[in-house]
Amino acid sequence: DGGITQSPKYLFRKEGQNVTLSCEQNLNHDAMYWYRQDPGQGLRLIYYSQIVNDFQKGDIAEGYSVSREKKESFPLTVTSAQKNPTAFYLCASSIGQSNTEAFFGQGTRLTVV
């Protein structure tokens, strides 16, 4: 079945450590996105990529990094520079046109202790 797979579903890390969240899609979509979700704040865009080997900062990119070496993969690294990393992270993909919807993964809940 086609879809977006995020792993792991739950992740615990110590403060000061970098951590990488995985996102893989087999929908043959050009565009991929990372959102952060906090209670009462909706979804905020971290990074997005519209084509392989290219990506742009979203609204809250500080403390995060991404790569897009393959069309189907868009990993997100939460670095130690991110001041408040505990959150629910959602990956999405789309065909890449403004009138088309995004498809979401099941999310990764990151807890930093």
Added chain:
Amino acid sequence: AQSVTQLGSHVSVSEGALVLLRCNYSSSVPPYLFWYVQYPNQGLQLLLKYTSAATLVKGINGFEAEFKKSETSFHLTKPSAHMSDAAEYFCAVSDRGSRLTFGEGTQLTVNP
């Protein structure tokens, strides 16, 4: 920049009652608008989308939304709430290509 405002972070209805979730948008160009639903600890699922073909859009699970340009609104409705409708709902607008901007969400509670 385009933006979305969802009026009411929490809405509570009785089972069988009308569901109305409000969404207003700000856009300098004709927008593409979406409603998504999220169940606890899961990703988002598309309910419906407006892409200028028709102002009244029907979606899954009996939901529909009406695009009103004069009011810059895209409110989500369902005639009769079901317990399984309890979830968080997000309105979103597409801007700068395929990038989505989301509202802050509305938590819907359905009382028996």
